[in-house]
Amino acid sequence: xxxxxxxxxxxxxxxxxxxxxxxxxxxxxxxxxxxxxxxxxxxxxxxxxxxxxxxxxxxxxxxxxxxxxxxxxxxxxxxxxxxxxxxxxxxxxxxxxxxxxxxxxxxxxxxxxxxxxxxxxxxxxxxxxxxxxxxxxxxxxxxxxxxxxxxxxxxxxxxxxxxxxxxxxxxxxxxxxxxxxxxxxxxxxxxxxxxxxxxxxxxxxxxxxxxxxxxxxxxxxxxxxxxxxxxxxxxxxxxxxxxxxxxxxxxxxxxxxxxxxxxxxxxxxxxxxxxxxxxxxxxxxxxxxxxxxxxxxxxxxxxxxxxxxxxxxxxxxxxxxxxxxxxxxxxxxxxxxxxxxxxxxxxxxxxxxxxxxxxxxxxxxxxxxxxxxxxxxxxxxxxxxxxxxxxxxxxxxxxxxxxxxxxxxxxxxxxxxxxxxxxxxxxxxxxxxxxxxxxxxxxxxxxxxxxxxxxxxxxxxxxxxxxxxxxxxxxxxxxxxxxxxxxxxxxxxxxxxxxxxxxxxxxxxxxxxxxxxxxxxxxxxxxxxxxxxxxxxxxxxxxxxxxxxxxxxxxxxxxxxxxxxxxxxxxxxxx
Numbered sequence: 125x126x127x128x129x130x131x132x133x134x135x136x137x138x139x140x141x142x143x144x145x146x147x148x149x150x151x152x153x154x155x156x157x158x159x160x161x162x163x164x165x166x167x168x169x170x171x172x173x174x175x176x177x178x179x180x181x182x183x184x185x186x187x188x189x190x191x192x193x194x195x196x197x198x199x200x201x202x203x204x205x206x207x208x209x210x211x212x213x214x215x216x217x218x219x220x221x222x223x224x225x226x227x228x229x230x231x232x233x234x235x236x237x238x239x240x241x242x243x244x245x246x247x248x249x250x251x252x253x254x255x256x257x258x259x260x261x262x263x264x265x266x267x268x269x270x271x272x273x274x275x276x277x278x279x280x281x282x283x284x285x286x287x288x289x290x291x292x293x294x295x296x297x298x299x300x301x302x303x304x305x306x307x308x309x310x311x312x313x314x315x316x317x318x319x320x321x322x323x324x325x326x327x328x329x330x331x332x333x334x335x336x337x338x339x340x341x342x343x344x345x346x347x348x349x350x351x352x353x354x355x356x357x358x359x360x361x362x363x364x365x366x367x368x369x370x371x372x373x374x375x376x377x378x379x380x381x382x383x384x385x386x387x388x389x390x391x392x393x394x395x396x397x398x399x400x401x402x403x404x405x406x407x408x409x410x411x412x413x414x415x416x417x418x419x420x421x422x423x424x425x426x427x428x429x430x431x432x433x434x435x436x437x438x439x440x441x442x443x444x445x446x447x448x449x450x451x452x453x454x455x456x457x458x459x460x461x462x463x464x465x466x467x468x469x470x471x472x473x474x475x476x477x478x479x480x481x482x483x484x485x486x487x488x489x490x491x492x493x494x495x496x497x498x499x500x501x502x503x504x505x506x507x508x509x510x511x512x513x514x515x516x517x518x519x520x521x522x523x524x525x526x527x528x529x530x531x532x533x534x535x536x537x538x539x540x541x542x543x544x545x546x547x548x549x550x551x552x553x554x555x556x557x558x559x560x561x562x563x564x565x566x567x568x569x570x571x572x573x574x575x576x577x578x579x580x581x582x583x584x585x586x587x588x589x590x591x592x593x594x595x596x597x598x599x600x601x602x603x604x605x606x607x608x609x610x611x612x613x614x615x616x617x618x619x620x621x622x623x624x625x626x627x628x629x630x631x632x633x634x635x636x637x638x639x640x641x642x643x644x645x646x647x648x649x650x651x652x653x654x655x656x657x658x659x660x661x662x663x664x665x666x667x668x669x670x671x672x673x674x675x676x677x678x679x680x681x682x683x684x685x686x687x688x689x690x691x692x693x694x695x696x697x698x699x
Contacts (some may be wrong), residue, residue: 175236232265304335517598
């Protein structure tokens with residue numbers, strides 16, 4: 125992997141190569157055309173990803189950016205995010221671009237898994253706010269499909285919601301920016317759901333933008349959300365449309381891709397570095413055509429600033445905490461990017477800049493429309509209850525949610541419950557818990573499903589946690605469940621997860637699980653449909669669908685207040 129892209133020094137003043145430790149000063153002057161040729165065209169891309177409807181400043185770790193390390197090893201952080209400050213930051217960065225050739229882009233998950241202020245209105249406030257902020261193009265992410273393809277088309281094109289109408293009392297006009305979706309195809313027609321790419325003209329130069337989500341979207345979204353769609357390979361799709369763009373005279377090509385990676389090396393916290401980058405984005409970027417100049421990525425909620433196989437590859441964390449400022453210089457004669465002149469910074473969206481008054485007014489308008497439901501107190505917590513996992517993948521908040529789901533379905537015969545960690549979206553703070561705070565933790569409105577599994581099937585479900593490429597996805601168990609994990613034991617394969625042997629001593633209510641005995645188990649409908657790769661759950665029988673998960677959670681918080689953080693002692697390491 126080559127060094128990170130040279131930067132002006134917003135967060136750091138030099139670029140460190142993860143593999144060699146080479147430091148390169150960011151002092152190169154922009155390259156230009158020959159003296160008698162046309163002057164090169166300067167183009168600024170401002171990029172974000174994984175906004176998730178974070179209109180108001182996000183709290184906790186989701187509202188901070190690490191900027192350094194103190195002498196005692198603790199993190200130096202700044203509060204970041206909130207659309208009022210994001211909008212101002214975008215305006216200020218654009219003002220620095222002397223030629224005013226600024227294009228604002230995003231790499232998916234702008235909506236979905238959103239706080240109540242946005243989600244209560246089907247994320248229309250977020251679409252409106254990002255339009256006000258000047259967004260031009262965005263790829264779709266997996267969460268853009270949470271409510272299905274018809275709803276995504278409504279979000280793009282406008283019109284009131286078919287069930288809830290225009291909940292804030294005003295017409296919904298649609299997005300002021302263009303969603304692009306090159307690899308989401310309608311199965312029946314074989315055509316892309318949305319335009320696969322767009323061509324933007326800047327002072328005689330054509331810039332092509334290709335938008336894509338990850339190929340695995342169908343496995344991480346509810347089956348209702350992706351019904352009638354298929355998702356194609358990222359590399360093949362990008363290369364296909366890059367060639368099509370080149371045939372139209374486009375030589376500056378940017379991919380907006382909702383897939384990513386993470387830094388793993390020393391100083392992996394540094395948002396402007398490329399320390400030991402791992403994840404799908406590495407192979408994807410390497411496999412992409414050399415015609416592609418920039419890959420704006422997302423999905424992992426991480427930050428990095430890289431060069432991979434000659435391409436700029438970036439990600440700007442999540443919740444609008446960072447903006448990636450990408451400055452390109454393009455040879456006007458050829459349309460090619462002059463690589464040595466490229467500058468990239470991940471810029472924190474600090475809250476010390478003035479708030480954009482247009483965004484402040486938008487938030488106030490939707491706050492009024494939301495009414496008092498948001499502030500209704502549903503419980504109390506004795507301490508912060510966090511979603512961060514321990515070494516075994518278990519978290520206090522995940523356990524609490526699993527306990528609430530078990531309590532809600534006891535009358536269906538449930539003896540155990542499991543929660544997917546990706547569905548736990550925020551921490552709970554100590555003190556009063558409002559409905560809005562509970563919603564922010566569980567925003568998907570999934571139904572609970574209680575079904576029959578044999579002991580052997582349940583064991584296979586748990587082995588599926590480890591029978592996958594990349595990091596395990598560990599289900600959060602209810603208090604009735606206990607087992608031991610041996611990381612040195614053989615893992616199953618995606619084709620044969622039941623062959624794994626990592627899960628041992630599985631017990632329910634302190635009694636060893638019997639392979640032939642039937643157990644009633646509760647999960648949400650996303651997992652029951654095989655979501656997150658847990659296909660073994662689709663073999664369950666006698667399924668009964670009951671409460672909304674948020675309703676079960678709030679009822680549990682009310683009935684058991686004050687709640688404390690459950691111990692993470694349900695999944696044990698091997699002795």
